[in-house]
Each structure stands twice: as C-alpha cells, then as structure tokens.
C-alpha cells in the first residue's frame with residue numbers, strides 16, 4: 622500500500638450560472654484546473670511535480686490536502702480516504718500533512734510575531750500551549766537556521782530566505798509526515814535557493830519526511846526527487862523514476878523541458894526545443910491530446926483522440942500516440 626495514493630483526482634472551478642450571467646446572457650464557464658490525476662508516493666520518497674506556471678500543479682497539491690475541495694476522485698493517505706473525513710477528522714489529519722507555500726512574503730501574517738506564526742499549529746492541534754509551546758517553537762526555529770532571540774520579531778524584519786525558513790518551521794512544528802512543498806524556492810535568489818533545498822533535504826532525513834515537491838525548474842526536480850511527474854494543462858503526461866524520465870524522456874513535452882537543461886558532460890546533445898505559443902486556456906482546452914497545439918510531432922489522430930497512458934519501462938508511464946516510434950524531438954530538428 623502506497624503512503625499516498627491519488628486516484629482520478631479532478632478540480633474544476635466555476636460552472637455555475639452567476640447573477641451577472643443571467644443579466645448578460647453569458648454561459649457559465651468551467652476552469653478545468655486538474656483532470657483525472659492518479660499517482661502514488663511511497664513513504665520517505667520525494668515525488669517531483671514539474672510543469673509550466675498555470676498548468677495546475679499547485680491546485681493539485683492543495684486538492685490532495687483538501688485545502689481546495691476536489692471536484693471528483695480521491696486521495697488516500699496512509700490507508701485513510703481523505704474524501705470521507707468530516708471537518709474534525711480532517712483537522713486531525715492535517716497535523717500529519719502540511720504545506721510550505723511559494724511566496725514567503727504573502728504566506729506569513731504581517732501582524733503576528735514569528736513565535737505566534739510558528740506556534741499556531743501547536744495550539745490548533747492541541748499539541749502544546751504557553752511555555753511548552755514556546756519551547757517547542759524555539760527549538761524548531763533554531764533547527765531551520767534562525768535564532769531563538771528572533772522569535773518576537775515580525776516577518777517584515779526578515780529577508781526572503783529567512784521568511785521561507787519561518788514557513789518551513791511552521792510546517793514542521795506539528796511533526797508531520799507528509800509535506801507539499803509548493804514551489805518553495807522559486808521566489809528566492811539562486812544562492813538562497815541552494816540553502817533552502819539543502820535544509821529541506823536535511824529535515825527529510827532527520828524527520829523521515831515524505832515530500833510532494835512542486836517546481837517549474839526541472840534541474841531542481843532532477844536534483845531532489847526520487848520520482849517525477851510531468852504535468853501539462855491539468856494532466857500528468859509522463860511519470861516515473863527520476864533517472865529514467867530524465868535520461869530518456871518519452872513524452873515530447875518532457876523532451877522539450879529537458880532540452881533546455883545545459884549538459885556539461887554532453888555538450889553535443891540534441892538541440893533546444895522551443896515550444897511556440899502559450900499554455901492553452903483550461904477553460905477551453907484543446908481536443909484530443911491537449912499538447913497538440915504546441916507539439917512538433919502532432920498528427921491527425923492527436924487532434925481528435927486523447928492518448929492513453931502506457932507503460933514504457935519499470936514504473937515509467939507516458940501518454941502519447943507516437944510512443945512506439947521512440948522519437949526524441951530534440952534529435953530530430955522537428956521543433
């Protein structure tokens with residue numbers, strides 16, 4: 622049994638007719654942010670979730686934790702179907718499942734001290750209060766690299782990297798087992814990114830944590846992850862062990878992401894693939910394969926029929942009509 626199993630999870634927004642739609646005669650629209658996503662994460666593993674901004678990665682992370690209520694499907698955490706939990710049971714489960722947010726500026730309450738921000742989960746989950754809570758808070762603050770004598774300061778008195786350390790301390794103070802790391806380094810300077818990534822790795826080892834690590838940077842995902850899932854317009858298009866997926870990406874979208882990564886050991890690797898156009902709107906997604914409007918390999922069937930997910934290696938799956946041809950678009954000059 623997997624530690625986390627996500628089955629056919631979807632999150633759609635809108636779809637209901639608002640008063641303004643009745644007045645204007647407009648039809649309500651539905652944003653299909655996440656569609657039928659299935660994946661597993663084993664205990665102690667890091668699953669890297671990669672894709673462009675707006676592809677639904679963060680929505681998926683939040684839907685797994687039920688911070689955003691899924692439209693359909695379910696997430697099973699350590700044998701418990703989260704979709705069946707009522708509010709008190711979900712609150713109790715949240716002690717074991719936490720999130721680190723992307724923006725270390727917007728995610729901290731500017732009117733609370735660090736001690737109040739980091740200590741809040743202890744109170745919410747009834748773990749500790751008063752001096753005991755303050756002692757636990759001081760310990761975790763020190764562990765993430767801040768000084769306990771900074772506990773009574775406010776978030777604006779810290780740098781971006783320090784604020785992200787505060788966010789990490791808040792996520793860890795309740796001693797969770799699973800963390801959704803929602804682009805935790807993308808708002809930080811490159812030098813600070815390395816420090817935060819190293820800290821997250823150390824904490825994972827020390828505390829036996831399991832991560833869903835969300836990023837748009839395939840180098841970060843490749844460095845950190847055990848497995849990788851590639852997301853395009855709300856769907857997983859390729860997933861597998863990180864070594865297998867990055868060494869031989871099978872989906873044209875993954876190939877385009879990989880072609881942008883410089884390879885010092887292999888300077889003669891294939892050409893960089895530059896996708897044309899923007900990510901299509903999740904309100905009106907393309908028919909057939911959702912990637913066909915930007916795929917250099919698209920053929921007729923791609924515009925009509927969505928490809929099914931196929932196994933292409935041990936634990937490695939991809940969804941593309943042209944998998945059997947074994948094409949790598951960075952080698953073909955197709956882009």
Ligand code: SF4
Pocket residue numbers: 872873874910911912913914916917918919920923928940941942943
């Ligand atoms: Fe490209 Fe067609 Fe494969 Fe989609 S199914 S990724 S459009 S070749």
